[in-house]
Amino acid sequence: MDQTIEGKIYLNGRFEEGCIGIKDGKITAIKKILKGDEHYSFSHQLILPAAIDLHVHFREPGFTYKEDFYTGSKAAAYGGISCFFDMPNTNPPTTHTNNVLEKIRYASKKSFVDYGIYAGIIDNNIDEAKKLSEYCNGFKIYLGDTTGSLQLDEQKLGDVLEEISSLNRPVLIHAESNKCLQQHRITEDNLQDHIRSRPAECEENAIRNILLSSKTTKKPLKIHICHLSSCEGFEILKKHPPNITIGVTPHHLLLNIEKISKRYQTHYKVNPPIRTNLDQETLWYGIQKGFIDILESDHAPHTLQDKEAEFMDAPAGVPGAETMLPLFLAEVKRNNLSLKKLVSMLCEKPADLTGVPKGRIEIGRDADLIIVDLKEEIKNIRAEHLHSKCGWTPFEGMKALFPKHLFVRGEIVIEDHALVGAPGHGKHIQPSQYIRM
Numbered sequence: 399m400d401q402t403i404e405g406k407i408y409l410n411g412r413f414e415e416g417c418i419g420i421k422d423g424k425i426t427a428i429k430k431i432l433k434g435d436e437h438y439s440f441s442h443q444l445i446l447p448a449a450i451d452l453h454v455h456f457r458e459p460g461f462t463y464k465e466d467f468y469t470g471s472k473a474a475a476y477g478g479i480s481c482f483f484d485m486p487n488t489n490p491p492t493t494h495t496n497n498v499l500e501k502i503r504y505a506s507k508k509s510f511v512d513y514g515i516y517a518g519i520i521d522n523n524i525d526e527a528k529k530l531s532e533y534c535n536g537f538k539i540y541l542g543d544t545t546g547s548l549q550l551d552e553q554k555l556g557d558v559l560e561e562i563s564s565l566n567r568p569v570l571i572h573a574e575s576n577k578c579l580q581q582h583r584i585t586e587d588n589l590q591d592h593i594r595s596r597p598a599e600c601e602e603n604a605i606r607n608i609l610l611s612s613k614t615t616k617k618p619l620k621i622h623i624c625h626l627s628s629c630e631g632f633e634i635l636k637k638h639p640p641n642i643t644i645g646v647t648p649h650h651l652l653l654n655i656e657k658i659s660k661r662y663q664t665h666y667k668v669n670p671p672i673r674t675n676l677d678q679e680t681l682w683y684g685i686q687k688g689f690i691d692i693l694e695s696d697h698a699p700h701t702l703q704d705k706e707a708e709f710m711d712a713p714a715g716v717p718g719a720e721t722m723l724p725l726f727l728a729e730v731k732r733n734n735l736s737l738k739k740l741v742s743m744l745c746e747k748p749a750d751l752t753g754v755p756k757g758r759i760e761i762g763r764d765a766d767l768i769i770v771d772l773k774e775e776i777k778n779i780r781a782e783h784l785h786s787k788c789g790w791t792p793f794e795g796m797k798a799l800f801p802k803h804l805f806v807r808g809e810i811v812i813e814d815h816a817l818v819g820a821p822g823h824g825k826h827i828q829p830s831q832y833i834r835m
């Protein structure tokens with residue numbers, strides 16, 4: 399065995415003291431005692447599956463002054479993420495096969511952790527979907543206009559879902575109806591205006607469209623509704639078919655409009671908007687009751703300079719990959735969330751949705767692990783300690799517990815809270831390596 403890692407291992411919702419044996423990056427044994435060429439002993443500390451971030455915007459190519467695969471994946475690694483999935487609203491957008499391949503090439507030189515790439519489906523590239531599916535790890539559909547303007551005509555959703563249902567890739571959907579957004583467009587001066595111009599009704603309409611359009615596909619298609627943000631959206635999703643999963647972000651769960659200072663209005667401009675205290679509480683309720691499946695960062699970095707524009711001109715989006723797991727580990731430590739729920743939302747369900755052989759400590763899966771010491775002190779998040787190129791965080795001062803070590807396919811990438819991995823260690827997860835579900 400190449401490596402063995404000893405500690406309290408998270409197995410099927412419980413902890414067992416023992417060792418994980420690793421060969422060629424895969425978990426090959428889980429036993430009481432094992433000794434490999436390299437042995438790590440983390441006696442009283444917890445060994446958990448590393449997190450998977452289903453939703454990031456690492457901005458390469460086109461906007462590398464905001465982020466790139468080097469800085470984005472470094473930030474992810476510090477936050478305990480061993481695999482991320484990158485969104486298509488780059489420049490050029492990831493809407494043709496050559497753009498997917500180009501992106502894989504960039505990431506393969508720079509990334510510290512593994513990755514998948516989504517292809518965007520827009521009005522004029524559905525003919526290319528089959529070819530795209532040979533390389534992309536899923537499709538992204540925007541039903542409403544947001545950063546990058548990649549939206550699909552919402553009336554075509556049913557036909558498009560039918561078309562891609564045979565391609566065995568998940569589809570992730572930004573659920574804000576463009577028609578509704580246009581009807582509510584106003585000149586915006588602050589976050590209240592932003593909510594008025596992107597009301598919950600637009601999320602609700604888009605979700606209705608998704609529920610209706612996905613009913614008729616001949617083959618079942620895995621559909622993920624990204625970043626749910628409102629009570630209204632939640633109400634109609636409470637009963638949803640099993641092929642649909644629902645995502646939520648740290649900013650919609652941990653922030654609300656009443657908490658945000660007047661000084662930083664543009665910083666917190668994001669689509670869909672951060673809404674009221676009631677919306678926030680509803681999302682937590684959805685998690686506790688098991689209606690919401692996945693935690694995704696929607697890491698959308700913009701520089702401070704970009705954000706410090708007039709409200710109307712400021713770009714929407716907040717960074718969050720590095721802080722996602724640490725913020726929620728702090729919630730676990732404070733008994734606001736169970737560890738089981740967190741592992742389900744950040745590891746197991748994202749792996750099930752995307753099909754990657756990660757997300758669980760199981761023989762045959764990648765040895766992507768984090769070591770967490772719950773006895774470590776909870777820290778206050780400070781932007782100057784984070785690693786995204788954008789240089790700020792919407793969670794400044796909030797409590798977080800960072801993982802101590804990260805292994806990606808058996809190789810240590812973060813050791814004692816410091817980066818020891820190499821850029822280029824991260825690999826593209828070929829769709830052919832997927833676990834059949």
Ligand code: DOR
Pocket residue numbers: 455487544545546572667668669670698699713714715716
């Ligand atoms: O606020 C957002 N920012 N929402 C999106 O859908 C895109 C993202 C970005 O890429 O900046």
Ligand code: ZN
Pocket residue numbers: 453455485696698
């Ligand atoms: Zn996004």
